[in-house]
Amino acid sequence: MRELTYREAIREALRQEMKRDEKVFLLGEEIAEYGGAYKVTKGLVEEFGRERVRNTPLAEAAIAGASLGSALVGMRPVAEFMYVDFTPIAMDQIFNQIAKLRYMTGGMVTVPLVIRTQGGGGVAAGPHHSQSWEALFTHVPGLIVVMPATPYDAKGLMKASIRENNPVIYIEHKGLYNQSGEVPEDDYLVPLGKAEVKREGSDITVISWSRSVVRALKAAETLEKEGISLEVVDLRTLRPLDEGLILDSVLKTSRAMVVHEACRTSGYGAEVAATIAEKAFDYLDAPVQRVAAYDAPVPFNPNLENYVLPNEDRIIEAAKELLGK
């Protein structure tokens, strides 16, 4: 099967959906000829024109608000927020309007929109361009939160997100754009709300998402040589959480660990850990561990950054600790 990069997979999803449904349109900063800061939308304006691949002024709150408004009257916008670090400018529109308008109107309106953004560190982009803020979005009822880790999932989840009649926050990772993987050419969907076991194992359930899945898989390879078997679960969708798959895995392994690049305190790992503790307590042989970034802004210096973020070594160390080694 042919391979695409994560970037190309998302682009293909956008192109296929825009061809399939004329209501789908893109808006965001620098997404037209420039192709977006991470070049995800490169080439699309030449194919679909400047109405449907629409550069906006530098105004995140209006990007969010206008996405909502257009979705209310029949369009299906996919709005790009250049960095997840910039989304707080739009948080009021996202949390107070996009997430709630259906509820507040007693179900009178439907809000089919996708906000695509990217986060994460590892490229010395510094404190304002390296963060992981998915936990904030998972906290608000009314939003769906999706974070693909592979090119295959990126394409399928984007297509599913665009077809979903609810607001989806789709968070990419800047460190994954160049990663390649097998991606079918055809029109396939990855269902929202379904996690996936990316690597089967028997000793520890490692729950992760986005780039941390890649780190966890590398750690799993290393540990296999030492006779430790990690089962790596990729959430893919954070909210709604696929509890069933997680609990099935924990039943099997009796030990669980969450790995995420966001800061430890109040990261989404806390939600996953609490859920496992509530629902699988009797099956656990050890407390649920969390491997996450230290509670600090992401520093610029590459060594400091690597120290702060949950690297492979820390995953290995946590796994051994979980097994009492």
Next chain:
Amino acid sequence: MPKIDGAKLAEIYTIMLRCRSFEERAIAEYRKGLPGFIHSAVGQEVMPATFCSFLRDDDYILTTHRGHADITAKGARFDKMMAELFAKKTGYCKGKGGSMHIAAVDRNIIGATGVVADGVPIASGVALGCKMQNIDRVTVCFLGDGATCAGAFHEGMGFAAIWDLPVIFACTNNFYQQSTPIRDYTKLTDLTDRAKAYGIPAVSVDGNDPEALAPAASEAIERARSGKGPTFVVGSSYRFYGHHMGDPGTDYRTKEEVEEWRQKDPIVRFRDKLIKTRVLTEAKANELQDAIDKELDEAVKYAIESPEPELEEALTDIYYEAGQN
């Protein structure tokens, strides 16, 4: 351009009267013990009545926490509005939105925001969606002077400007941002300067005089409808009651100032003028009031007799689910 003749003026008067009557009745019922807040629009009826008299049924409006007059003017039903204030399941928002969030999609009242200025970018989005789909509808975004400091106001107006969107920003300037007088929150003496910053036309009118406002309102609507873009209309007016019904409104405004404006009550003035110029007779005016009062009696009865929502409904309408409308 539509004619502003006796019939039109009588129409505007009727709408004004409906707005005032609903609001005074809502306040009376609220004082008997309704939950939440009422931000009354008493004294500010002319702007919504005049604008809505020039709108088609399928044009859109967005409104604010002080929205009862706006939605009455756009044709919302007294009974479903009242039921919403009573928090009943038969209210427009099934009791889940309340006074500040009443929407009525069948009247193309597409939303009301409790967060000041949020409607501005959303309205631009609605207008964008109409323009992209060649839907011949304009959008009126009602807002107050206080909203013109907020970031969302600027971002949203910027989008409307650069994309020539069919939206009208109808700003009621009642000279106070809640309790802060206008001279304490802006250096501007003319709020239309805000529009100069975006390069769109703006006009300042007496927002309490239907005959002064009507040409400006209808011109702005025609401009939007003919594809020539947005207008910022600032109509001066005054809020007779406090910010909400728990606020006397005189801790930051003198009693003399309030009384001075009450003496210039736009409903009384306009009624007198229309009777003097024989557009209306006194009998006809009384008949109108009687009919409205009767409609309000029925609306209150409907609200009182309607059931409360079941507790489980607190958890519905958060997400669109397949099979719903």
